[in-house]
Amino acid sequence: MGQIEWAMWANEQALAAGLSECGGHGELGGLVGGRGCAVGVLVCLLEYPRSRRKKGSTMERCGQKYLTAVVKLFGPLTRNYYIRAILHAALAVPAGFLLSTILGTVCLGIASGIYLLAAVRGEEWRPIEQKPRERPQVGGTIKQPPSNPPPRPPADARKKQPEMEG
Secondary structure, three states, X not given: OOOOOHHHHHHXXXXXXXXXXXXXXXXXXXXXXXXXXHHHHHHHHHHOOOOOOOOOOOOOOXXXXXXXXXXXXXXXXXXXXXXXXXXXHHHHHHHOOOXXXXXXXXXXXXXXXXXXXXXXOOOOOOOOOOOOOOOOOHHHHOOOOOOOOOXXXXXXXHXXXXXXXX
16 A cells, blocks of 8 residues: 555545635625635635646546646745745634634635645645657658558459349
């Protein structure tokens, strides 16, 4: 059995927290609702691109390549899971004082703990990069072209048979 990649679990947990933070402010207005929704959008933008797995294949999310470029742009700030753990913990504290955002707060706290565990185990965010498709080489797939023409039926069989009248 392989080793668990904790960052994958933290990524899903934090993405759920970001979505919960965005949705939890429908009844609140003004500065409080706007702050929580802004936190949710920030977390979603940071967490939407999945990291590449060490072994095996990773399923890329729809449209992930665009946000991957943004996350790669910030370099070690977004790649390091220690920084993500601290960021999620810091974002979870203010939202913990509102009842409507308690679910997002708990999810962010759990994601922060899992990211800390992933960082201690030496994991870091790596982008999923598309491998260039290899074109089949003509010389590599066909070893020797055929030297004889394809077989044909005898001349008698090739003549058109008269249609039978019924």
